[in-house]
Amino acid sequence: MATLTIxxxxxxxxxxxxxxxxxxELENGEFLVLLGPSGCGKSxxxxxxxxxxxxxxxxxxxxxxxxNDVHPKDRDIAMVFQSYALYPNMxxxxxxxxxxxMRKVTKADREKRVDEAVxxxxxxxxxxxxxxxxxxxxxxxxxxxxxxxRKPEIFLFDEPxxxxxxxxxxxxxxxxxxxxxxxxxxxxxxxxDQIEAMTLASRIAIxxxxxxxxxxxxxxxxxxxxxxxxAGFVGSPAMNFIPATVVSEDNQLxxxxxxxxxxxxxxxxxxxPDDLQDIGEWVGREVILGIRPETLTHRSDAEMSQxxxxxxxxxxxxxxxxxxxDTLTYIELGGREVIARVNPYNTSNPGExxxxxxxxxxxxxFDPKSELRI
Amino acid sequence: xxxxASLPGGNSPWRSAGRFGLYFLLLSFGVxxxxxxxxxxxxxxxxxxxIRNGTLLSLPAEINLESWRYAWSEACIGVxxxxxxxxxxxxxxxxxxxxxxxxxxxxxxxxxxxxFKFPGxxxxxxxxxxGCFIPFQVVLLPMAQSLGFLGLxxxxxxxxxxxxxxxxxxxxxxFRNYYVSIPDDLIKAATIxxxxxxxxxxxxLLPLSPPIIVVTIIWxxxxxxxxxxxxxxxxxxxxxxxxxALNNLVNTTTGVKRYNVDMAAAxxxxxxxxxxxxxxxxxxxxxxxxxxxxx
Numbered sequence: 001m002a003t004l005t006i007x008x009x010x011x012x013x014x015x016x017x018x019x020x021x022x023x024x025e026l027e028n029g030e031f032l033v034l035l036g037p038s039g040c041g042k043s044x045x046x047x048x049x050x051x052x053x054x055x056x057x058x059x060x061x062x063x064x065x066x067x068n069d070v071h072p073k074d075r076d077i078a079m080v081f082q083s084y085a086l087y088p089n090m091x092x093x094x095x096x097x098x099x100x101x102m103r104k105v106t107k108a109d110r111e112k113r114v115d116e117a118v119x120x121x122x123x124x125x126x127x128x129x130x131x132x133x134x135x136x137x138x139x140x141x142x143x144x145x146x147x148x149x150r151k152p153e154i155f156l157f158d159e160p161x162x163x164x165x166x167x168x169x170x171x172x173x174x175x176x177x178x179x180x181x182x183x184x185x186x187x188x189x190x191x192x193d194q195i196e197a198m199t200l201a202s203r204i205a206i207x208x209x210x211x212x213x214x215x216x217x218x219x220x221x222x223x224x225x226x227x228x229x230x231a232g233f234v235g236s237p238a239m240n241f242i243p244a245t246v247v248s249e250d251n252q253l254x255x256x257x258x259x260x261x262x263x264x265x266x267x268x269x270x271x272x273p274d275d276l277q278d279i280g281e282w283v284g285r286e287v288i289l290g291i292r293p294e295t296l297t298h299r300s301d302a303e304m305s306q307x308x309x310x311x312x313x314x315x316x317x318x319x320x321x322x323x324x325x326d327t328l329t330y331i332e333l334g335g336r337e338v339i340a341r342v343n344p345y346n347t348s349n350p351g352e353x354x355x356x357x358x359x360x361x362x363x364x365x366f367d368p369k370s371e372l373r374i
Numbered sequence: 375x376x377x378x379a380s381l382p383g384g385n386s387p388w389r390s391a392g393r394f395g396l397y398f399l400l401l402s403f404g405v406x407x408x409x410x411x412x413x414x415x416x417x418x419x420x421x422x423x424x425i426r427n428g429t430l431l432s433l434p435a436e437i438n439l440e441s442w443r444y445a446w447s448e449a450c451i452g453v454x455x456x457x458x459x460x461x462x463x464x465x466x467x468x469x470x471x472x473x474x475x476x477x478x479x480x481x482x483x484x485x486x487x488x489x490f491k492f493p494g495x496x497x498x499x500x501x502x503x504x505g506c507f508i509p510f511q512v513v514l515l516p517m518a519q520s521l522g523f524l525g526l527x528x529x530x531x532x533x534x535x536x537x538x539x540x541x542x543x544x545x546x547x548x549f550r551n552y553y554v555s556i557p558d559d560l561i562k563a564a565t566i567x568x569x570x571x572x573x574x575x576x577x578x579l580l581p582l583s584p585p586i587i588v589v590t591i592i593w594x595x596x597x598x599x600x601x602x603x604x605x606x607x608x609x610x611x612x613x614x615x616x617x618x619a620l621n622n623l624v625n626t627t628t629g630v631k632r633y634n635v636d637m638a639a640a641x642x643x644x645x646x647x648x649x650x651x652x653x654x655x656x657x658x659x660x661x662x663x664x665x666x667x668x669x
Contacts, residue, residue: 052562073568085559089581098577102568146563 002063002076002153002186003028004049009058011044011210018044020210021058026203029184033197035233036207042190043158045207049188050156051075062153073102078147079156082163084139086131086146092118093127096145103150117149137168144176148183157189161196173199194234198222206230225364228371231290240296243334243368244270244289246282253277255289255365257334261314261353268313273361279374287374290364293328293339298346299355309361316353329354418442418637425633441634445642449635451622452611458642460612461619465599467530468615469646472537473594479538480545480590481583485575487546488553489561499550505543510603513540521608528613533605537598544597545590552586553579588657595650616643 004026011019019041026032034042047053049060051072059066067075078099086095096117100110118124121141131139140160147155157176161169177200180187191197197204198218206213206221206229214226225231231239244255247269254271261268270289272279304310318337321328326341331354340356348354365374417425418441419434447457486492487499517536518527526532556579564574605615614622620643624636 047562050562050566052565072566077566079563079566081559081563083557083559085557085563087560087564087578089578098564098569099567102573146567 003061004032004154004186004188005059005061005064006045006049007059007061009045009048009060010056011041011048011053012056018210019048019056022207022210022212024205024212024215026186026188029186031180031187031189031200031202033201033204034188034190034207035192035194035197035204037192037233040207041210042192042207046079046156046158046188046190049154050077050079076153077156078150078152078154079158080143080147080160082159084131084143084163086139086142088131091128091130092123092134092142092145095131095142096149099146099150113149114145117145120148121145136164137172140164140168140172141175144179148179153186155185155187157187159191160189161191162193176200194236198234204234206233223362224373225290226373228288228290228366231364231366235292237293237328237339239364240291240293240333240336240338241366242289242291242336242338243286245286246279246284248283253279253283255287257289257313259313259331259333260316263316263353270311270313270358270360272363272365273309276360276365276374279365282374286368288366288368288371289334290366291338291358292362294326294341295359295362296338296340296356298340298342299357304357307359307361309359310357311360312355312357314353314355317348317350319350320347331356414637414640418634418641420634422630422632422634441632442638442642444632445623445635445639449623449639450626451614451619452626454611458616458619458623458639461614461616462642464530464612464614464619465616466646468533468537469595469598472534472541472598473591475534476538476541476545476594477587477590479542481549481580481587482575483542483546484549484551484553485579487550488556489558489574489579490571499546502543502546505540506547510540514603514607517604518608528609528611530613532608533613533615536604536608537601540604541594541597544593548586548590548593549583552583556582584657588654592650592654596647599647 004024006022006024009019009022010017022045024032034045036042044053048055051067051070055068059068061067062075062077087098090098093114097110097114100113105113114127115124118127121144123138123141123145126134126138126142131142134142143160160176161172164172173196176189180200189196189200201218203215203217204221205215208229214221214230216224216226221230221234225234225239228241232241242257244257247254247256249269249271252271253276254269256267256269258265258267299312304312315331315333317329317331319330321330322344324344327344327347329340329342329347331338331340366372367374413430416433417430419437419439420428421438421440424435445458446462447459448455449457451458451461483502487495517539521527521532521536524532524535526535560578561574564578569577600617601615602617602621605618606621609615609618620639623639
């Protein structure tokens with residue numbers, strides 16, 4: 001187990017700045033997910049933690065010790081690669097034991113530890129096979145076995161599941177989560193898949209063009225995204241962004257949104273919850289209202305009477321997309337296409353006007369210029 | 375897969391005619407190419423009387439190995455009448471170290487150029503590659519000076535050095551292009567596992583290399599064994615490789631031209647490259663590449 005501290009780390013290739021000052025701090029046994037699209041610098045950062053890439057500026061500390069100039073083999077880390085990177089000429093057993101062999105662990109001790117690892121990963125029947133004779137999921141397990149047999153301080157995962165098919169990916173995701181719970185080792189995991197990030201992480205760092213957008217727990221990232229980029233990247237279907245104007249009605253602040261209902265164009269007032277009542281300077285100005293599809297649904301008077309943050313409005317339905325559990329209902333608000341998650345038995349037909357309610361307690365407001373959360 | 379020959383409408387007379395034409399053509403070319411070998415082989419088994427009285431294409435009445443023995447141990451090369459034997463061993467002593475050393479160096483250089491990239495690695499590779507296009511004749515004079523300077527002129531080790539230097543661009547090219555296709559992640563994984571430069575080369579990369587090693591050895595062996603120009607330029611007398619000796623054997627005439635000895639000598643000279651191709655070529659065809667690089 002180890003702490004990991006990354007202080008103002010920068011990376012440039014010539015004139016191109018790949019990482020522009022990353023600050024992260026990990027506690028013992030945390031599971032950090034570096035999330036971002038390809039080319040955001042997340043794999044570069046992981047390689048720098050591993051020591052496979054040099055650091056242009058800043059410091060990386062493992063257990064409060066600066067490791068900038070420490071060789072990868074002496075950092076006490078293990079890495080699982082996207083391509084698995086199993087040694088094709090060695091059997092599963094040799095693959096897993098290679099790191100121990102290089103560290104001059106005695107043969108008896110090595111065999112014992114390889115034994116433990118293959119049992120834990122349920123691949124003991126495959127130990128004499130070569131990587132070419134294994135399926136994708138089995139290779140993935142061997143790659144994990146090779147990492148965990150060394151009992152490292154930190155595990156690094158570089159998009160380990162992206163080469164697997166959808167079903168296996170979900171299975172292996174759970175496996176990795178179980179592994180983390182059992183071992184309690186600090187882990188750093190790189191992915192572009194927001195579901196993997198949400199399910200695995202104790203904290204997520206979202207990167208974009210070499211900068212951290214937000215570093216917080218999955219729930220916080222989901223509910224209180226720091227900016228529109230994070231809000232749009234996490235969650236599926238993505239958060240709705242609706243242009244709105246902040247107005248004051250009956251001593252209460254709210255947003256006014258254009259919409260079509262019963263064949264007529266008009267504005268609707270949605271009151272903001274108490275914790276968003278202190279944005280007086282925004283009155284009369286335009287903001288972006290961010291609403292997750294599941295907080296926008298068909299109106300239920302019973303629920304509304306219990307929760308005063310639920311705000312009602314009517315709107316004309318454009319398109320329905322049934323998914324089985326919910327029906328995605330497309331409506332138009334403030335000139336934007338908006339998705340609402342509606343119970344399949346409460347939908348209205350396209351063209352009809354339907355009664356909706358939105359949970360403003362879970363809404364986010366963004367500055368349209370800076371795209372930052374208000 | 376569907377059997378193309380058994381598709382409906384596939385057996386028309388036109389098709390049969392086409393097949394006949396194709397096989398006829400293939401057979402003609404086959405005969406055309408095999409004929410010289412048959413003539414050389416059959417002539418080497420005849421005695422001089424039979425050569426004089428028979429036709430070129432007639433087969434030998436009996437297998438007579440006398441001319442082979444003569445070419446191997448008695449024929450005169452210039453003024454020394456020792457047969458090809460000492461020169462054949464010269465060639466062996468030259469080719470084997472030159473092939474092995476240039477292959478090992480090529481593998482190491484290819485590995486360093488792809489997996490331990492340093493600034494300017496591509497530039498270095500481009501310059502090495504340039505060596506492939508330098509004609510033999512251009513390097514003759516500087517090479518002769520270098521050999522003289524090193525005191526290796528007119529020796530087998532001198533020829534070994536020449537062939538290593540001249541072969542390196544090719545072996546580097548082969549190994550570099552092969553190693554480029556091996557994923558870098560393998561090297562990263564091994565680095566984290568604690569393996570160093572040579573351990574990674576020896577334990578990870580070399581076991582993946584047999585296909586390209588076979589290609590390189592066949593190429594280098596053929597090039598070096600068959601070389602005539604370097605041998606003729608840098609050696610005289612006892613230090614000559616067998617190709618130069620063969621030339622001198624054929625050109626040394628005392629009285630009657632012994633065609634059977636010339637033919638046998640030519641076959642003796644060509645035998646090793648043929649053998650290497652027949653033996654190692656099998657590995658080539660077997661396709662050791664199948665699935666070996668897939669991690």
